[in-house]
Amino acid sequence: MNPKVSRRNFLMKGAQVCVGCCALIALPKLSANGLSSGFLPDNEIPDPKKLNYCGYKCPDDCKFLAASINNDTALKKEAFDIWKIEEKYGIAFDPEKIFCFGCKTTDKPEGVIITNCTVRKCAVEKKIDCCIECKELTGCSKELWTQFPDFKKMVIEMQTKYFETRGA
Ligand code: SF4
Ligand code: SF4
DSSP states (O other), rough: OOHHHHHHHHHHHHHHOOOOOOOHHHHHHHHHHHHOSSSSOOOOOGGGGSSSSSEEEOOOOOOOHHHHHHOOOOHHHHHHHHHHHHHHHOOOOTTTTTTOOOOTTSSOOHHHHHHHHOOOHHHHHOOOOOOOOOTGGGGGOOOOHHHHHHHHHHHHHHHHHHHHHTTE
């Protein structure tokens, strides 16, 4: 079995089972479980439009997204507690203010996690779809990258593959 594919399956499974929201929430657990390289299988070309701004991909069955779409207070509270939103962002639970419609939502309000993300803000300002398009990535010292250096290495790997396919 391709080691990169199996690592990816492990990461995606971990994201679906234990975490699920965005990279800011998912990465501490993924790191603790042995996050290394190999986010995409060898034959998959990274597509900036299909990735979140940082290169992370939200799992299809994200609990927080389902809670937000269905305006499910109990599920929102579960996500709020699991992802320690009060501890991280200093806000009390309020079902009207706690939601997430994804990192790249355009037709829904932006949730507390994504509005606090400096990587997302920077990529939006640069008018790019993903940091893999940014030539400053290797030297970029935004908190997400300094906090999760292994994730940054994976994103740099994705960028190398992306640039190779474009002959950049
Ligand atoms: S860019 Fe920021 S808000 Fe979007 S998925 Fe990555 S860490 Fe989360
Ligand atoms: S400077 Fe950093 S955060 Fe901004 S787009 Fe480039 S890699 Fe992403």
